[in-house]
Amino acid sequence: MAKIVTDVVCPFCGTLCDDLEVALSDDGEEILEVYNACAIGAAKFLHSQAKDRLTRPRMKQEDGSWKEVTYDEAADYTANLLVDAKKPLMYGWSSTNCTAQSTGSEIGEEVGACMDNTATVCHGSTLIAVQDVGVPSATLGEIANRADRVVFWGCNPAHAHPRHMSRYSIYPRGFFTGKGSKSRKMIVVDPRNTDTAKMADVHVQLEQGRDYELLSAIRVAIRGEKLPDVVAGIPKEQIYEIADTLKSGRFTAIFFGMGVTHSLGKNHNIDIAIMVTRDLNDYTKAAIVAMRGHYNVTGSGQVWGWEFGFPFCLDLTRGFARYNPGDSSSNDLLIRDEVDAVFVLGSDPGAHFPVGSVKKIAKLPSVCIDPHITPTSAVSKLHVPVAFVGVEVGGCAYRMDNVPIETRKVVEPPEGMLTDDEFLQLVLTRVRELKGAA
Amino acid sequence: MAKVILTPTQTPTLFLEAENITPDVFAGKNAAEIAALHGFVGKTTVTLGDYFTVEGAGGQTAADTTVVINGDVSRVKYIGMKMSAGELIVNGNADMYVGGWMTGGRLTVNGDIEAFAGLGMTGGELIVNGNAGNYLGAAYRGDWRGMQGGEIRVSGNAGSDVGTFMRGGTIVVGGNIDVHVGTHMEGGTIIVKGDAKSRVGGQMVKGTIYVYGDIDVMMPGFQYRNDADLEVDGDNGRFALYEGDMGERHPKRKGEVIYGQLYMKY
């Protein structure tokens, strides 16, 4: 009989499903099966079981080969790199728990780093917009129980957040949404005919890069003002209809993703989507939620928010926190040659950053802390594998709607492997020693 | 008027943060004192003397101090930040935050500048004989007060997000301008003598924008009112007046709703 662990939290996407069940081998050491998760979530658990997994840190040698080192040697190298640099960049922080994020902040403060998380290439524009105009939001639980108008704008949960619709937004039978998907009208706004769009009651196929104009037009329509005949490729009749649909519901939920956060206008698209939500609150209840990607990118913003006052793009070099995406954002720092060392944890900029930035990482002293072998670890001088958060160590993570959820440890990490937080503690101690000596 | 001449001696390997380069800070100091003023490169503290030779001395007050930088300072940030009087001339390119939060005096750059110039400025003149970057005369992140007074003049092109949250003053761009002009504008004037792309006056509450050239895509919330013959910044012409953004809130004055005004030249 396999041993079943229940109420496991999936450490993959921002939906942070908390209803997984994991079947373990009799000795409790191996994961055999993952129930309830979507394919990408299950893969994350099974990946940790790979037999050829890296279990010790390794340094790149002159000839490009790797040499195994101890965690202490790795911590020493990392601490020296951070202390010696004039302006180190500490990037990532999204695929780890809040404890590690907090220890990372302590290191960042000690060494005067620029700290940034994956929001910088994802929902950073959302964070800017929220700071500019505020945000009327709700939890996914509230949306599951109340929302009868659901808009997916520039996002494709069918692929990126596979269980989002079944658990929260479209299918669940909630307190006021007893008929599940029949209680809800689903509107998808996307220039592409995505799998999510195919499920929608209404698919608004706007012109690429004209989201700001269409959102503005919806605001004009909500106020009953005149519109030009066509906006963003959508006839005005349809825009008035959308405005009426959104106004006439009992509760409208707007979800948005990378289709608007990183297309032309970026933060302005979110800013005006928030304003649409606010306008709708004159007529009904409306809320807007960002479809955050990494399972704990939201937590990273939370931790830094309470520690430094800003959720990403932190510049701590002068001993106090400064924040200005465009200046202190990691891609700008890299492209402009503004940093002289790179530390990456819980993200893979090698795969997500523009080539220009990745080339810069390859040239600088660099360390990558990641359970996997990734494009980033490949260009780094030191690769430190650590235990999988949410599988081999628990810890707090924040769901996309800013609800904190404690993840669970399911199995032990391989013998002698450290967690991110344990490794960061070693680095922090060493940094303090070095600074004390200096 | 007392004059201080700074000549760059080396290019910072990272970037030099030099908010001390203003007539205000230089006033009352001799060359040696100015060379000893601090700046920052990452987490290290440096002196202006590490990066510039300093000649001359500051006047008694900012108002009678002229600062001239002869050479490229495209890796130096915060030049002229918060200056209140006097004159600062840069003969070369400069990096971000030129004239940020300046309250008076005249700052001239004979070259190109990067983003965030004239952020939240309340007075004085910022003249750029070259191109400007993004967020010219805009608000700092999270602030709802962009440029509130004074004048910015750019002979070349400007980037995106010019005059975001602007509340007063004038921005004149001689060339073309990128997307998002006067977003969330609550007052002041933006004059674009070249072409604009799109998102001109989005979420605009009040204020005036003139565009001499084309706008690729108009915001849907602007409605045509009438034609008008006007003199704008010394140029005469016939303009079509549009009002908006109709999707945004607008205040009332004497019972009449006040809109943002967008004039397009024929």
Ligand code: SF4
């Ligand atoms: S939807 Fe996201 S959190 Fe839920 S199981 Fe799939 S990957 Fe995991």
